Amino acid sequence: MKHTRLATAAVMTAALAACGTTSTPQPQTPAQAKAEPVTITVHTFGGGENFGYDKAVEAWNAAHPGIQVKYQNLTDRFEDVYLPQLLQRLQAGSGAADVVAIDEGAMGLMAARPQFFADLGQYGMQNRKADFPAAKWEAGVNADGKLFALGTDIGGMTMCYRKDLFKKAGLPTAREDVGKLWPDWNAFLETGRKFEAAKTGAKFMDGPNTIYNVILSQEAPKNGNVAYFDKGNQLVIESNPAIKTSFDWVQTFSKAGMTAKLQAWSPAWDKAIKGGGFATMGCPSWMLGVIEGKAGEGNRGNWDVAAVPGGSGNWGGSWLALPKQSKHPKEAAEVLNYLTGKDGHVMAFEEAGAFPSSLPAQQDAKVTGLKNAYFNDAPTGQIFSASVKDLLPMFLGEKHAQVKTAVEKVIEGMDQGAVPYEEAWARFVAAGVKAAG
Amino acid sequence: MNIAPPQPARPPRPGPQARRAVGRPSPGGGRWSRFDLRGIPYLLVSPYYLLFAVFGVFPLGYTLWISLHDWELAGDKSWLGLGNYAELVADAEFWNAVGNTLGIFVLATVPQLLLALMLANALNKRLRGRLILRLGVLLPLVTSVVAVAVIFSQLFSRDYGLVNWLLGTPITWQNEKWSSWIAIAVMIDWRWTGYNAIILLAAMQTIPRDLYEAAAIDGASPRRQFWRITVPMLRPTMVFVVFVSTIGGLTLFAEPVMFEGNPMMTGGTTGQYQTVAMFVVKEGFRDFDMGYAAAAAWLLFVLILLGTLVNYLFTRRIR
Numbered sequence: 001m002k003h004t005r006l007a008t009a010a011v012m013t014a015a016l017a018a019c020g021t022t023s024t025p026q027p028q029t030p031a032q033a034k035a036e037p038v039t040i041t042v043h044t045f046g047g048g049e050n051f052g053y054d055k056a057v058e059a060w061n062a063a064h065p066g067i068q069v070k071y072q073n074l075t076d077r078f079e080d081v082y083l084p085q086l087l088q089r090l091q092a093g094s095g096a097a098d099v100v101a102i103d104e105g106a107m108g109l110m111a112a113r114p115q116f117f118a119d120l121g122q123y124g125m126q127n128r129k130a131d132f133p134a135a136k137w138e139a140g141v142n143a144d145g146k147l148f149a150l151g152t153d154i155g156g157m158t159m160c161y162r163k164d165l166f167k168k169a170g171l172p173t174a175r176e177d178v179g180k181l182w183p184d185w186n187a188f189l190e191t192g193r194k195f196e197a198a199k200t201g202a203k204f205m206d207g208p209n210t211i212y213n214v215i216l217s218q219e220a221p222k223n224g225n226v227a228y229f230d231k232g233n234q235l236v237i238e239s240n241p242a243i244k245t246s247f248d249w250v251q252t253f254s255k256a257g258m259t260a261k262l263q264a265w266s267p268a269w270d271k272a273i274k275g276g277g278f279a280t281m282g283c284p285s286w287m288l289g290v291i292e293g294k295a296g297e298g299n300r301g302n303w304d305v306a307a308v309p310g311g312s313g314n315w316g317g318s319w320l321a322l323p324k325q326s327k328h329p330k331e332a333a334e335v336l337n338y339l340t341g342k343d344g345h346v347m348a349f350e351e352a353g354a355f356p357s358s359l360p361a362q363q364d365a366k367v368t369g370l371k372n373a374y375f376n377d378a379p380t381g382q383i384f385s386a387s388v389k390d391l392l393p394m395f396l397g398e399k400h401a402q403v404k405t406a407v408e409k410v411i412e413g414m415d416q417g418a419v420p421y422e423e424a425w426a427r428f429v430a431a432g433v434k435a436a437g
Numbered sequence: 438m439n440i441a442p443p444q445p446a447r448p449p450r451p452g453p454q455a456r457r458a459v460g461r462p463s464p465g466g467g468r469w470s471r472f473d474l475r476g477i478p479y480l481l482v483s484p485y486y487l488l489f490a491v492f493g494v495f496p497l498g499y500t501l502w503i504s505l506h507d508w509e510l511a512g513d514k515s516w517l518g519l520g521n522y523a524e525l526v527a528d529a530e531f532w533n534a535v536g537n538t539l540g541i542f543v544l545a546t547v548p549q550l551l552l553a554l555m556l557a558n559a560l561n562k563r564l565r566g567r568l569i570l571r572l573g574v575l576l577p578l579v580t581s582v583v584a585v586a587v588i589f590s591q592l593f594s595r596d597y598g599l600v601n602w603l604l605g606t607p608i609t610w611q612n613e614k615w616s617s618w619i620a621i622a623v624m625i626d627w628r629w630t631g632y633n634a635i636i637l638l639a640a641m642q643t644i645p646r647d648l649y650e651a652a653a654i655d656g657a658s659p660r661r662q663f664w665r666i667t668v669p670m671l672r673p674t675m676v677f678v679v680f681v682s683t684i685g686g687l688t689l690f691a692e693p694v695m696f697e698g699n700p701m702m703t704g705g706t707t708g709q710y711q712t713v714a715m716f717v718v719k720e721g722f723r724d725f726d727m728g729y730a731a732a733a734a735w736l737l738f739v740l741i742l743l744g745t746l747v748n749y750l751f752t753r754r755i756r
Contacts (some may be wrong), residue, residue, distance in 0.1 A: 084722040091511035266698040413706030
C-alpha cells in the first residue's frame with residue numbers, strides 16, 4: 001500500500017495542484033485530544049446554495065464545544081472536479097474530509113469500493129432504516145453488504161418558469177394555471193410552440209440535457225427503475241425503452257427549435273438564467289437553490305415553480321459517507337448522523353430548498369408548510385411533497401456517471417448541429433457502450 | 438552562402454595544477470581536498486537532479502508501469518502487458534485527438550513564426566520609441582494562460598461575442614473543427630508571437646553589422662539581405678524556437694479546456710478540439726481508467742519526439 005501511496009501522490013501532484021484546494025490535517029497529539037476540541041471536516045459540492053448546511057453546522061457547533069464541524073463546499077461541479085479529487089484522496093489515504101458528500105451518479109462507483117469507507121453499522125446507524133425510503137437506504141449499502149452512506153436530499157421534480165417571459169408571450173403566469181397548461185409532454189410541446197410563436201427573443205427551454213434528465217427520471221420507474229444499467233450492472237442503454245423515449249422527446253424539442261442550445265452548468269447557461277435567455281427549466285428541489293444563486297437578487301419574483309408534465313420523478317439527491325481514513329470516526333459518525341437526521345434535513349431544506357429524503361423530516365410541519373420567498377412565496381414544501389409521493393428512485397450502475405456524461409455530449413452535439421439528427425441515436429448508443437467498456 | 442557565427446574569445450582557463458595550488462591547506466590530508474575538488478561540484482548541482490529524479494524520471498517510469506496495467510483510479514489493478522497500447526492504436530477517438538493536436542499546432546505555429554520573424558525584423562530597424570514597441574510585443578506573455586483563454590472564449594462566444602458581432606455571423610465557434618481550431622490558434626498566437634519575436638530579435642542583434650554593410654556595398658536589396666543574411670544566421674535560434682513551439686503545441690491543454698467552458702475534457706460535443714493532453718486527462722480523471730491514460734501519455738511522448746525530429750530535419754535545410 002505504501003508504494004502506491006507515494007506513487008499516487010507524485011503522479012497526481014499536478015492534478016491536485018490544479019484543483020487548488022488544500023486541506024491541512026489537524027495535528028492531534030493524544031495528550032491534547034481531551035482538552036482541544038475535535039475538528040470534523042465536512043466536504044460537499046453543488047452550485048448556488050448547495051447543501052445548505054450553514055445553519056445546521058452553526059447549531060451543532062454551538063451545542064457541541066468538544067466537536068467542532070468545519071463545513072466546506074469545495075466546488076459546484078461534481079463529475080469532473082469533486083469526484084476525481086475524492087477518488088484520488090481516497091486512494092492516497094489522506095486528504096478526504098471526515099464526512100464526504102456523494103452525488104447519486106457516483107453511488108454505484110463508491111458502493112463497489114467498500115475498502116475506503118467505514119461501516120456505519122458499527123456506530124449504531126443500522127437502526128435508521130425506518131427513516132428512509134427503501135431505495136434511498138439500499139443505495140447506501142455497499143458491495144460487502146455494509147451500510148456506508150446515509151441519504152441527504154432527494155430531487156423530486158417540478159417545472160420552473162420565468163413569469164416575466166410568460167407574460168410577454170401572452171401565456172398564463174399564475175402557477176396553478178401554468179401547471180394546467182401541461183398535464184403531459186405533448187401539451188408541454190404545444191405550449192412551447194405558442195411561446196416560440198410569440199417571438200419574445202427568449203427560447204422555451206435551456207438546453208437539451210435538463211429536459212432529458214427530467215423525462216428519464218419519469219420513464220425509468222416505468223421500466224424496472226433502471227436507466228443505463230440493469231441491476232446486474234449490465235449495460236441496457238439500447239434495450240431500455242426509458243432511454244429511447246427520453247431521447248426521442250429531446251430530439252422532438254430540439255427539432256422544433258425550442259432549446260436555447262445551452263450546455264447546463266456552463267458560463268453561458270448561468271448568464272441566460274440571469275438574463276432571461278429561456279423560459280422554462282426542469283426543477284428538482286436542489287435546482288431551486290441553483291437558480292436563486294445564479295439568477296441573483298435582481299430576479300427575485302421573476303422565477304416561479306409549477307407542476308411538471310408527466311407526474312412525479314426524481315433527479316439527483318445525495319448521500320453522506322465516512323471515509324475509513326478519518327482520524328476521528330466516532331465523532332464524524334455523530335456529525336453524519338446529525339446531518340442526515342430529521343433536524344439536519346429540515347434545516348437544509350429551509351436554507352437551500354433541498355428536499356429531505358428522511359421520512360420524518362418530510363412530514364415535519366416546517367417542511368410541508370415551507371414557502372420559498374424567492375419564487376413568489378411558492379409553497380415548495382407542498383409542491384415537492386406531492387412530487388416525491390410514491391417515488392421510486394432509479395438504480396444506477398457502477399459506471400453510470402461516465403455513461404451519462406458521454407451520451408449527454410451526443411445529445412448536446414445533436415442540439416447544436418454537430419451530430420445530424422438521423423445519426424444521433426446510433427452515436428448516442430455507441431458513446432454509451434464505449435464509456436461503459 | 439554559409440557563414441559561421443563568430444566565436445567569442447575565451448580567456449585561457451587555469452589548469453588543474455594552478456587550481457590545486459590555491460586550494461586551502463588541509464590538515465586531514467588529501468582526502469578532503471580530493472572530495473572538495475571532485476565531490477563538491479556534484480553536490481552543488483545535485484539538488485536539481487534530485488528534484489528531477491523525483492518529479493521527472495520517477496513519474497515517467499511509474500507512468501510506464503501503470504500503462505501496462507488495467508488500472509482503475511482507486512479501484513482494481515491487473516497486469517495487461519501491451520493491451521492498453523493495442524487498444525489505443527485502434528481507438529478512433531485517440532487518433533481524432535492526435536489529428537486535432539497536429540491541426541491546431543500547424544494552424545497556430547506556422548503563422549506565428551512567420552509573424553514573429555517579420556515583427557523581429559521590423560523591431561530591428563531604427564524606430565521611434567523602439568523600447569516601448571519591443572516591450573509591447575512581449576506584454577501578452579505576462580498575462581496568465583487561463584486569463585487569455587477566458588477572454589478569448591468570450592470574444593468567440595456565440596451569443597454575446599465580439600467576433601460574431603464584427604463578422605455579423607451567428608457562428609457557434611465550438612461546433613466545427615475549423616472554427617474551433619481557428620479560435621484556439623488565435624489564442625496561442627496572441628500569447629506567443631511576441632515571445633518568439635523577442636527571441637528572434639535578440640538573435641538578429643548578434644549578427645555582425647559588417648555583413649550587411651558588405652552586402653549593401655555589393656548592391657543587395659534589403660529583402661535580399663533579409664533572406665540571404667538574416668534568416669541563415671538565425672538558424673540555431675530558429676531551431677530552438679521551433680522545438681519549443683512543437684513541445685508547447687503538442688501538449689496543448691489550457692486553451693482548449695477553457696474554450697470548452699467546463700472541464701469535462703471532451704473538447705466539444707464530438708471531440709472537435711480535444712487534444713491528446715485532454716484525452717489523457719479525460720481517460721484518467723473523468724473515466725478513471727488510469728492505465729489507458731498512462732498509455733496515451735506515453736504515446737504523446739513518442740509523438741513529441743517524432744515531431745521534434747521532423748522539425749529538426751526540416752530546420753536543418755534552412756540555409
